[in-house]
Amino acid sequence: MTSSSKVLLPLADGFEEIEAVTIIDVLRRGEIEVIVADLGAPGDARSARGAQGIELSTAVSLDDVNIDDFAAVILAGGIPGATTLRDDERVIAALKYMHEHDRWTAAVCAAPIALAQAGLLEGQRATCYPAFHDHLSGATVVENERVVISGRVMTSTGPGTSLDFALCLVAVLKSPETAEELAAGMIAGGLAERVGNCWS
Incomplete structure (x- = not known):
């Protein structure tokens, strides 16, 4: 059964460290x-390496989580982390x-490109890192807001807005x-x- 006090943060190699650590820190x-999951197989070493080479320990493989336990799935950006998340069937x-x-x-x-891949941005307002605006298929892209909430979908623009993003999650x-x-x-x-x- 879901808890409003438990969220899943899947990390792929190449994630943006500022975003991931800020999300973890502020929510805790x-x-x-915050359950941090990697995309490796259950028997693999539990970690993910960020875009700037910082390695974070992870708690579990995404294969081993019960998605029904979580109130939210949260994605940090970074390249190639975000594209890996977008292309992972388990994440979608x-x-x-x-x-x-x-x-x-x-x-x-x-990372909102993964939300678009899952079809969650159709008809929704959303934002992301400016270079990826064209990848938010179906969305009304918002360019001048730090955090955008549309229904139960939240998006934000980049490392510099990650603190506000995490606080809005709280x-x-x-x-x-x-x-x-x-x-x-x-x-x-x-x-x-x-x-x-934006939450009201």
Whole structure:
């Protein structure tokens, strides 16, 4: 059974480190359990290497997770990480499952291309790293917003917006008040003004 305090972050080699670590850090500060999964086989070493060569330990193979346990699937960007996520059938299946069960999907930087591949952006407002705007098939691309929420799909533009992206995830999974408290504690107050109360 799903918990609103448990999310899945699949990582592929070539992920953007700023985005992944920010998501993990901020959500855990908000008392949201983040399960970091890699795309390797169950018997492989548990890690993923980022685009800048930083290696992160992962908890489990994506093959071994029960997707029904999660309130959200969240994707960090980076190249080639985002294209690997887009091309992985397990990732696409997980995104579709979340959508079909009215749960959250979220992606930052180049990773919204995986949401598009899963068909989740059709008729939705979305954003991503500017070089990938043309890859968001079916979406109304928003260029000047840090975080965009359309239904239960959240997108954001890149490393520089990853803190606001993570805080907005806390806002929708916990509460806007929790997100604002975390933001203030990190000397990043004024979240609602920066993102235009996108969760309301």
